[in-house]
Amino acid sequence: xxxxxxxxxxxxxFLPDAVAIGRRKQQLCRDYGFEGLFPLDKDEETEADATKIxxxxxxxxxxxxxxxxxxxxxxxxxxxxxxxxxxxxxxxxGKPLFGYASVTTDYYDRVAATFGPITRRDGQPFDQNDCAVxxxxxxxxxxxxxAIEDSGGVLVRVDENDSRGPSLAALKAFQAGLEVAxxxxx
Amino acid sequence: xxxxxxxxxxxxxFLPDAVAIGRRKQQLCRDYGFEGLFPLDKDEETEADATKIxxxxxxxxxxxxxxxxxxxxxxxxxxxxxxxxxxxxxxxxGKPLFGYASVTTDYYDRVAATFGPITRRDGQPFDQNDCAVxxxxxxxxxxxxxAIEDSGGVLVRVDENDSRGPSLAALKAFQAGLEVAxxxxx
Numbered sequence: 613x614x615x616x617x618x619x620x621x622x623x624x625x626f627l628p629d630a631v632a633i634g635r636r637k638q639q640l641c642r643d644y645g646f647e648g649l650f651p652l653d654k655d656e657e658t659e660a661d662a663t664k665i666x667x668x669x670x671x672x673x674x675x676x677x678x679x680x681x682x683x684x685x686x687x688x689x690x691x692x693x694x695x696x697x698x699x700x701x702x703x704x705x706g707k708p709l710f711g712y713a714s715v716t717t718d719y720y721d722r723v724a725a726t727f728g729p730i731t732r733r734d735g736q737p738f739d740q741n742d743c744a745v746x747x748x749x750x751x752x753x754x755x756x757x758x759a760i761e762d763s764g765g766v767l768v769r770v771d772e773n774d775s776r777g778p779s780l781a782a783l784k785a786f787q788a789g790l791e792v793a794x795x796x797x798x
Numbered sequence: 799x800x801x802x803x804x805x806x807x808x809x810x811x812f813l814p815d816a817v818a819i820g821r822r823k824q825q826l827c828r829d830y831g832f833e834g835l836f837p838l839d840k841d842e843e844t845e846a847d848a849t850k851i852x853x854x855x856x857x858x859x860x861x862x863x864x865x866x867x868x869x870x871x872x873x874x875x876x877x878x879x880x881x882x883x884x885x886x887x888x889x890x891x892g893k894p895l896f897g898y899a900s901v902t903t904d905y906y907d908r909v910a911a912t913f914g915p916i917t918r919r920d921g922q923p924f925d926q927n928d929c930a931v932x933x934x935x936x937x938x939x940x941x942x943x944x945a946i947e948d949s950g951g952v953l954v955r956v957d958e959n960d961s962r963g964p965s966l967a968a969l970k971a972f973q974a975g976l977e978v979a980x981x982x983x984x
Contacts, residue, residue, distance in 0.1 A: 626929040628919075662934040666944035686929075687909065688874025694939040696879040697886040704890030723873065733814075739873075741962055743812040748848040753880040758852035776927055 616797060617647045619673050619702065622682025623692035624781050625651055633781045640783075644790040649676050673701055678797070679709040680789060681760075683752060683767065684782045689722035691752050703759040708797065711751070711760045711767035712789040714782035719752045720745055766792055802983060803833045805859050805888065808868020809878035810967050811837055819967045826969075830976040835862050859888055864983070865895040866975060867946075869938060869953065870968045875908035877938050889945040894983065897937070897946045897953035898975040900968035905938045906931055952978055 618641055624633050634650035641648030649672045651665075673679070679702035686692035691713075702709055715722070720737070724730050728740040737745045750757040751767050760767050770785035772778070804827055810819050820836035827834030835858045837851075859865070865888035872878035877899075888895055901908070906923070910916050914926040923931045936943040937953050946953050956971040958964070 623929070626931075628924070628928055628930070630930075662932075662936060662940040662944055666940055666948070669941065687876065687913070687925075690873065690879040692939070693876040693879055693882040694941040696882040697939070697941040697945065700883040700886035701890050704887050727873070738814070742814055743809070743872075743966070744814070744816075745812075746848075750848060753878070753883070754848040754852055755855065755880040755883040758848055759883065762852070780929070 616645075616678055617649055617676045618678045618680045618793070619676035619698070620648050620650045620680055620682075621695045621698040622782075623684065623686040623695060624682055626686075626692075627780055633783075636781075636783065637786060640787055640790060644794045646678070646790065646793070648680075669698070670701065673698060674705070676702070677707060678793060679703075679707055679763075679765075680786070680793070681709065681711045682713070682780075682782055682786070683711045683756065684713045684715060684778055684780055684785075685722060686780070689719065689726045691756060696753070696756055699756050699759055703763055707763065708765045708793075709760045709763040710765040710789045710793050711756070712782055712785035713751065713767070713769050714772040714779040714785055716769040716771050718749055720747050720749075764796070766796075768792055802831075802864055803835055803862045804864045804866045804979070805862035805884070806834050806836045806866055806868075807881045807884040808966075808968075809870065809872040809881060810868055812872075812878075813966055819969075822967075822969065823972060826973055826976060830980045832864070832976065832979070834866075855884070856887070859884060860891070862888070863893060864979060865889075865893055865949075865951075866972070866979070867895065867897045868899070868966075868968055868972070869897045869942065870899045870901060870964055870966055870971075871908060872966070875905065875912045877942060882939075882942055885942050885945055889949055893949065894951045894979075895946045895949040896951040896975045896979050897942070898968055898971035899937065899953070899955050900958040900965040900971055902955040902957050904935055906933050906935075951982070954978055 638648040683691040824834040
């Protein structure tokens with residue numbers, strides 16, 4: 613198998629030990645025959661400039677041949693919006709996409725767990741704020757879940773907790789995702 | 799000005815009166831010389847199938863020459879992840895993107911309002927869950943905010959409330975966005 617480059621997207625860049633987690637994920641990529649590109653791999657100097665970070669991330673995504681997206685919920689029941697953006701950016705480029713998360717629930721159940729019971733009206737489910745809740749037995753918003761499947765990839769979920777709750781690094785699911793990616797892209 | 803088509807993205811599709819809001823926005827588009835494409839403009843029959851909805855939305859985005867994104871916070875301090883996905887999908891296609899929202903705060907302040915005080919460590923801001931908070935004076939995650947600016951568009955914010963809190967339809971900001979789009983794309 614020729615070496616393939618994986619863009620490592622996810623909210624783990626916001627963890628205090630983000631750089632160490634990135635290194636660990638890059639090592640795991642090597643173990644599976646991939647090269648991992650992590651968004652924090654850049655000059656410290658560029659960290660403080662939103663435009664430079666944006667362009668550096670877009671460049672990394674253009675360089676990568678595969679996208680690996682940490683979709684563990686971040687600041688709400690859904691994935692990080694920056695990660696959702698990156699799913700579409702790489703989907704539009706026609707690259708295979710893999711998702712992973714440290715929770716195994718569906719979006720519907722996480723909305724109920726976060727905001728309270730979901731009620732049905734004319735068969736349609738609504739949250740406590742009277743907004744419809746997607747009920748497709750999918751991990752997250754259908755645009756994200758379907759893009760991954762349409763790209764030929766899969767979304768892997770493995771429960772893993774730390775002191776915060778669901779592990780935002782999601783290393784077990786990440787490794788399971790690498791396993792699937794290797795077998796699919798062999 | 800030749801008629802241009804606008805894809806109308808946003809979490810307002812989840813409101814109980816989503817179809818009426820879509821019609822209202824399409825009328826406003828016509829008032830400004832645009833044609834508005836609204837995601838719920840499809841057969842009722844397709845509503846229940848995630849794959850069909852995904853593909854129909856992607857087709858509408860490919861047909862549209864402009865993206866108009868309702869980035870009003872949805873189920874958390876950030877924009878709806880489906881909408882974030884669509885920002886990137888149209889950004890990748892090189893189309894001009896406009897954002898609008900019914901809140902005027904920055905992301906940083908909404909994280910503090912939602913999850914409690916932000917603390918600084920070595921100059922870096924962390925939320926109550928010990929995750930770094932982007933502090934770039936931007937409306938939302940930098941990937942979204944910067945993509946809109948990079949595309950040549952702008953993000954318009956106009957405070958507007960209803961019984962839910964910030965109006966999820968964000969009609970005032972939408973109209974202000976149309977105004978800007980018309981003057982920029984003339």
